[in-house]
Amino acid sequence: MNKQNKRHRRIRKFKDGTNFPGQHFMHRGLAKRLVEMAKIKPEDLVLDIGAGTGALTLPLADKAGKVLAIENDPVLAEKLQRKVAEKHNVTVIQQSILDMRLPRRPFCVVSSIPYSITTPILRKLLDQPGPAFQWAVLVVEKGAAKRFTAVPVTDPRIMTWRMWFHIERGRTIPPQHFSPPPDVESSVLTVRRRHEPGVSLRHRARFAALAAYCLKDPERPMDEALKGVFTPRQIKRLVKQLKIDRYAPIYSLSERQWEFVFHTMRQYVEPYRWPK
Numbered sequence: 498m499n500k501q502n503k504r505h506r507r508i509r510k511f512k513d514g515t516n517f518p519g520q521h522f523m524h525r526g527l528a529k530r531l532v533e534m535a536k537i538k539p540e541d542l543v544l545d546i547g548a549g550t551g552a553l554t555l556p557l558a559d560k561a562g563k564v565l566a567i568e569n570d571p572v573l574a575e576k577l578q579r580k581v582a583e584k585h586n587v588t589v590i591q592q593s594i595l596d597m598r599l600p601r602r603p604f605c606v607v608s609s610i611p612y613s614i615t616t617p618i619l620r621k622l623l624d625q626p627g628p629a630f631q632w633a634v635l636v637v638e639k640g641a642a643k644r645f646t647a648v649p650v651t652d653p654r655i656m657t658w659r660m661w662f663h664i665e666r667g668r669t670i671p672p673q674h675f676s677p678p679p680d681v682e683s684s685v686l687t688v689r690r691r692h693e694p695g696v697s698l699r700h701r702a703r704f705a706a707l708a709a710y711c712l713k714d715p716e717r718p719m720d721e722a723l724k725g726v727f728t729p730r731q732i733k734r735l736v737k738q739l740k741i742d743r744y745a746p747i748y749s750l751s752e753r754q755w756e757f758v759f760h761t762m763r764q765y766v767e768p769y770r771w772p773k
Contacts, residue, residue, distance in 0.1 A: 695756035
């Protein structure tokens with residue numbers, strides 16, 4: 498085996514040596530449909546998080562330019578390495594995705610991610626939305642998919658994600674599409690970067706602070722939620738421009754309205770009043 502093949506097939510050791518509980522392996526038919534849905538291009542770098550036995554890794558390797566198969570379980574990672582021995586565009590990485598440094602070049606994710614760490618994985622991908630991460634087609638627990646796509650949005654972190662990404666829930670996947678079947682239904686979750694976000698990426702931390710301040714009690718009326726940032730006169734004018742009742746709960750704001758609130762704050766509110 499030459500050095501290049503060794504490099505493409507390396508397995509990196511992870512830090513804590515623990516396995517993720519509740520492993521449920523996707524059937525090949527579902528994996529094939531998921532890859533077709535993703536519309537992988539030959540130049541794509543794709544991450545398969547929680548690669549397991551390679552149900553997604555192998556069909557991804559036939560479509561993508563490069564696949565990083567990330568599997569925390571050392572036994573599964575070793576088996577997967579042997580399985581993809583002839584796939585020179587696949588790198589098996591034995592490591593927790595939460596400890597891994599994400600690629601700097603543009604990449605996407607096609608994965609049935611470990612349900613026990615679904616939210617931490619999305620935080621890793623979306624909390625610091627640099628230009629490298631492009632889109633994802635994921636299989637997640639249905640309840641989590643509903644939470645991430647709920648309307649109206651009451652979670653400030655999810656509201657912040659939506660400033661830069663479209664997050665949509667797709668088809669429901671019954672338990673029998675996995676071995677062993679999980680106790681819950683699953684869903685397809687798609688994440689795609691907005692081509693023209695209403696808030697510049699350089700203002701991400703500032704917007705996140707505003708969302709956290711206003712949504713700390715999502716049921717609060719608009720005028721109470723905005724108090725402390727905007728003056729009473731500014732609030733009166735703002736709700737008029739938003740065409741919304743000042744007593745409506747702050748969670749009723751749409752994404753476009755949040756953009757308007759943010760830009761109004763930056764333009765008319767003294768910086769010392771901005772949420773930190």
